[in-house]
Amino acid sequence: MASRKIIQSFSAFVCNIYLPGFANGHIYQGGIKALCLPGLNCYSCPGAIGACPVGALQSALSGTVLRFPFYVMGTFLAFGLLFGRLICGWLCPFGLVQEMLFGLPTRKMQKSHFTARLCSLKYLLGIGLVVLAPVLLYAAQGIGEPAFCEYFCPAGTLEAAVPLLSMNDDLWAAAGWLTVWKFFILSVFLVIMVFVYRPFCRFACPLGAWYGLFNRQAALGIAVDEQRCTHCGQCAAVCRMDVRIAGDPECISCGACRPICPEHAVYFRKLWYGKNMAEVNKN
Amino acid sequence: MKKGLYLIAVMLLLAGLYRGEEQMVLKKAVTICLECIGIG
Ligand code: SF4
Ligand code: SF4
Numbered sequence: 325m326a327s328r329k330i331i332q333s334f335s336a337f338v339c340n341i342y343l344p345g346f347a348n349g350h351i352y353q354g355g356i357k358a359l360c361l362p363g364l365n366c367y368s369c370p371g372a373i374g375a376c377p378v379g380a381l382q383s384a385l386s387g388t389v390l391r392f393p394f395y396v397m398g399t400f401l402a403f404g405l406l407f408g409r410l411i412c413g414w415l416c417p418f419g420l421v422q423e424m425l426f427g428l429p430t431r432k433m434q435k436s437h438f439t440a441r442l443c444s445l446k447y448l449l450g451i452g453l454v455v456l457a458p459v460l461l462y463a464a465q466g467i468g469e470p471a472f473c474e475y476f477c478p479a480g481t482l483e484a485a486v487p488l489l490s491m492n493d494d495l496w497a498a499a500g501w502l503t504v505w506k507f508f509i510l511s512v513f514l515v516i517m518v519f520v521y522r523p524f525c526r527f528a529c530p531l532g533a534w535y536g537l538f539n540r541q542a543a544l545g546i547a548v549d550e551q552r553c554t555h556c557g558q559c560a561a562v563c564r565m566d567v568r569i570a571g572d573p574e575c576i577s578c579g580a581c582r583p584i585c586p587e588h589a590v591y592f593r594k595l596w597y598g599k600n601m602a603e604v605n606k607n
Numbered sequence: 608m609k610k611g612l613y614l615i616a617v618m619l620l621l622a623g624l625y626r627g628e629e630q631m632v633l634k635k636a637v638t639i640c641l642e643c644i645g646i647g
Contacts, residue, residue, distance in 0.1 A: 357637055358629040367635070375633075384628070384631065395620060395623020395624060402620065405613055480643035481644070503644070505645070507645070
C-alpha cells in the first residue's frame with residue numbers, strides 16, 4: 325500500500341527531524357524530548373526529537389532509586405489503547421528499516437509454525453530484559469541497568485551508535501567488547517531482515533509485544549466483523565506476519581488482507597465510524 | 608472496561624506529571640545514552 329509507505333517515511337522523518345545532529349554528531353536537547361515517541365526510535369539518534377518508550381521505561385526502572393514509572397506506563401497504556409500495533413505498521417521507524425531491507429530482490433523465507441512459535445520470544449525479551457533485569461540488578465547491586473538497550477537493542481546501535489561513533493572521537497575511543505557485541509547483534513538482524521519479513525518486529529520487539537495486547541480493543545486499526553467472517557483463513561494466508569486471523573496480537577494493521585477477504589469482513593476501525601462497520605465495509 | 612483503561616492511562620499520566628517524572632525522561636533523553644551505543 326503506497327500510502328502506508330508514505331506515512332511510514334513521514335513518521336520516520338518527523339521523529340528524527342533534528343537534522344543538524346546528523347551533521348555535528350550531537351543529539352537534540354529540547355524540552356519536547358520529555359515526550360515518548362510511539363515507535364522504537366532511539367533517543368540518542370542524533371535527529372530524535374522524542375524519547376524512546378522502551379528506553380524511558382528501563383531508565384525509570386534503573387538508577388539508584390526504584391520507583392513505579394507512572395508517566396511512562398501511562399504513555400504505554402495510552403498508545404496501546406489508541407493505536408495497538410498500528411504503530412508498528414504505520415509509524416515505527418525501525419519497522420520501515422526492516423521493510424526496506426526486505427524489499428531487496430532475493431529469495432524470501434516464508435512464515436511457518438516455527439516462526440509462529442518464535443513470536444513468543446518478544447514477550448520473554450520484554451519481561452526479561454526490559455522489566456526484570458533492571459529491577460533484579462537494582463536488588464542485587466543497588467543500581468539497575470537498562471539491559472535491553474545495553475545488551476540487545478539493534479535499533480539503538482543502528483540509529484545512535486553508528487552515527488555517533490563515526491562522528492565523535494571520544495566515544496569511538498571508549499568503544500569496547502560491548503560495542504562489538506552490539507554491532508554483532510545488529511549485523512545478524514540486518515542480514516536476516518533481507519530474507520525474513522520484519523524479524524525484529526515479529527520475534528524480538530517488546531514494544532510490539534505490548535501494543536499487540538491491545539490490538540482487539542484499540543481505537544484505530546484492523547478488525548474483523550465477526551458476523552461476516554467465516555474463518556476461511558485467507559487473511560492469515562496472505563499476511564506476512566504470523567497472524568491466525570486479521571486483527572489478532574500479531575497483526576500490524578497494514579491492511580494488505582483487506583481486499584483479499586471474500587466476505588469483506590476485514591475493516592479499518594476508525595474513531596468516527598462508531599461501532600457498525602459492516603455497512604461501511606460493504607462498499 | 609475500555610473506558611476504565613482510558614481512565615487508568617490518564618490517571619497514570621497525571622500521577623507521573625505530578626511527581627515530575629517527565630523531567631526524568633527528559634534528563635535521560637537529552638544525554639547521550641552510553642548503553643544504547645554499546646559503551647555503557
Ligand atoms: S479472510 Fe475474511 S472471512 Fe476469511 S478468516 Fe479472514 S476475516 Fe474471516
Ligand atoms: S492480518 Fe492483514 S492487516 Fe494485519 S498484518 Fe496481516 S495483512 Fe496486515
